[in-house]
Structure formats: structure tokens, C-alpha cells
Amino acid sequence: MKAFKAPKTSLGNLDAEAAAVLITAAADVALIIDEHGVIRDIAFNSEELALEMEGDGSWLGRRWIDTVAEDSRPKVEAMLQALADREQPRWRHINQGAGRGGSVPILFSTVRVGKGGRSVAFGRDLRPLSALQQRLVEAQQSIDRDYARLRHAETRYRMLFQLWTEPVLILDAATLAVLEANRVADQLLGRGGRRGAVRSFLDLFAPAIRGRIELMLNGLRATGRAEDVDATLAEDGREVLISATPFRQENASLVLVRLTYPQGEAGAVVLPRAKSKMLRLIESVPDAFVVTDQDGRIVTANAAFVEMAQLAAEEQAVGQPLERWIGQPGVEMEVLTANLRQRGPVRLFATTLHGEYGATIEVEISAVSVMNGTGPCFGFAIRDIGTRVAPPARAMGRVPRSVEQLTELIGQVPLKDLVREATDVIERLCIEAALELTGDNRASAAEMLGLSRQSLYVKLRRYGLGDLPAENGEMG
The missing domain is CATH 1.10.10 (Arc Repressor Mutant, subunit A)
Structure with a gap:
């Protein structure tokens, strides 16, 4: 604190009334406190604060420490002790008692005046600041809620974007660079889900068709509308239909592109090369492999099963119950599916497979249950064991009855x-x-x-x- 250089000269002969006016003007509330910490007088510069505290003439003659909230008493005690020790005054947040059992936040500082042990506690009403802080907290909470809603909306968008079974891409409208792609489109880009180097959208298609695609996208930028274009993928030669929609985001022009497969391939999914190879191997293995729905009806079967069941094509098996060919109807398949549901994978289950024209084959079945989007499906690996070489019979002194x-x-x-x-x-x-x-x-x-x-x-x-x-x- 820096005091006046010559207060007697600059202030003149200041009497008690003038000092009271100055003290009242310098604070929202001022307390005159004696050497025992007892309130001897009170002045309010704020009418609103005076009404809130109901004039609080009830404080007169009481110790200041008894008029504040419980949590503020140590602060008042420290301020009075600092006066006694003639330490530099500090501002402290005091919850001053008010009418109807409430309290008002006031910032107090104490100053010793005169030689009679009297002190003045200057108080500044903190309610406007508290209201401002409360509005700031509420604004921050509102921002947090809005941010959470945006984050959840973005999460839902990302989930839908990635679960879409057809390739969907977002392009830069000016350069046609791929900015974002869902999982299926990533396989076309050869990125396997990694956000690697950006490739041009046109690179996805056969060179002969790229001019038409570029012309369509140029028209889209100019008019905001464009007809769908048939195209051929460069990766595997498959036919697709290109649909595009322009939109803006953060002052950038973007294009949402969807690649639709022909009606016969609706729902087709582009798999990684390794997965495609594995599917081709399953189709070619000598052991039968069958996938059924949760009701045991065949969804797909490889060529080995078609041959074992003496069928002409896979289409004859699709939609039929597998128990039609396995063991006794209503027995073996019931046991298999019950075990799959209750205990998990089944290994080397011995039974027979009956062909359409009466052929019977001894087989071993291993099965597993896998969850998909609509419920469990079952996979069955069926091995012909009728041609196995039987181990040599043990020499026995006596053959028991069969x-x-x-x-x-x-x-x-x-x-x-x-x-x-x-x-x-x-x-x-x-x-x-x-x-x-x-x-x-x-x-x-x-x-x-x-x-x-x-x-x-x-x-x-x-x-x-x-x-x-x-x-x-x-x-x-």
C-alpha cells in the first residue's frame, strides 16, 4: 500500500463527519470496530445491500466474528489479529450474516484509524461478481452439453458411415481427392481401413470410363445436380452405379459419393484379399462346409457338400434344413444345435450323411456358432471318414459276442x-x-x-x- 505523501496538507482539517462520508463512499458497507472486535457503527453505500441485510442494526454491540457464517470465522479472527500485529491489510472473502438466516458474500479489508484502537472494515458486495461467475458456469455447462450432443451425433454418423455395406466416399470437390471413406470403400482403395496417402477418386475405375465420371462431377459442381453414371471398377472389373451429392462443410466444397452394385449383387461386400482367398479355399476344400441360420436352414454350402449330398447345384440346398441330409431327422441335428447354443463349439461329432439318391457316408462334424446382425448362424465342417484305413484289430484270445x-x-x-x-x-x-x-x-x-x-x-x-x-x- 502507498499512502498519501502529506495528508495533513492535502486533506486539511478533516473532521469526523467528513471522514465518515469518505469511508461510506469508499465501500458498499463499512464497519467501525473497536479494539475488542466489537461492531460500534455501520454504514451502507448500497441501498440494495442495506435492504438485503435489513439495515442490520442488530450487529451493533456484537462481536464481528459472531455476525458471520461459520466458515468465515477463522478469516475474521485472522484479520483482527493482523490489526493487532499492525500487519499489511489483506482482502478476504467473508460470508456476512443477513436477514432470514442467509448470508451475503462480501470482500472485506480492515484498516486501523486513529489512536483509540478503532478500525474500519471496508466491504465490497460480491453478489454481482458471484452472479457473473454463475452465468459463466452455466454458459460453460451449456457449451459442454452442446459439445457432448455434437460428439454423440458424430459418433452415430461415424458408426452408420462405417457399417454401410456399400462403398461411400467423401471427396474434395476441386481435386477429387478421397478425404474419407468407409470400411468397404477402404478395401477398394487398398488401404485396409488405414488413413494412408490420399488417392484420386478416378483411380478406382477403369481408364476408359474416367472421362465420363470426371464430366459428371464437373457438372455436379456447376449445377449441384448430376445423373448417376455406370462404371467399371479397376480392381476387379465389377460394375457399379455412381451416385453423387454436393455439400459444404467449414467453407469447403465436398462431394458425397455412393457406389451401388447391380441388383443381383445387392448387399455385396468387398473383402480384403486375404479373406477372399480364404473363402475361395473353403469353396474348394475336399471337406464339406455348410453355413445355416439359427433355425438350421442352409444359407450357403461349398462344392464338397453339394457332391456328398448328390445335388446338382448349391441352389438346391439353400433354404433347406440341414437335417434333411444329416443322421436321423430330428435327432442328430437337434443334439448338435443344442450343444452349440449351450456349450459352444462341437468337435468330431460322428454321424452319417444321406445323399439324395440313397448313398450313405460316415462323417465327422465339427461346428461353431457365430453371431451376426440378426442372430446366431452355425458353421458345419463335415469330413468323410468312411474311407479311413481302420487300425489293425488287437489279437484277442476270445472274440466276444457282437x-x-x-x-x-x-x-x-x-x-x-x-x-x-x-x-x-x-x-x-x-x-x-x-x-x-x-x-x-x-x-x-x-x-x-x-x-x-x-x-x-x-x-x-x-x-x-x-x-x-x-x-x-x-x-x-
């Missing part, structure tokens, strides 16, 4: 004898398999079968396995 032999006994022997015979067949096969897996280690085989070694030896003698001497009175 299922056919047991079937022939129905009606000739009681059911309990048939069940006992079938049980013996299964038991013998299990023991032989356990011995083979353990390298004829009988202790390990007994543990694998859940038998004691003594029980295993009894069963080995019973079935004549393991070259053990027979005992009389053995028990099964």
Missing part, C-alpha cells in the same frame, strides 16, 4: 440272460483296454478300473486273460 449276435438271441433266451451276456462283453472289453493302456501292468489296470488287485485276478481267470491258471470255485 450286438448282432445278441440281437439274434432275443426271444430265445430270457432277458436277464441277455443283460448278463451284454454285461460280460462290456466288462471283458474294459479289462482288455485297461491292460493295453497300462502295458499289461495289472496293478495300474486294477487302479484304473476301480478294482482291487484280487478282484481283477478273479475276472482275468474268468475270461481267460493274462495266462493265469484257473482255480476251482472262483467267483465272478
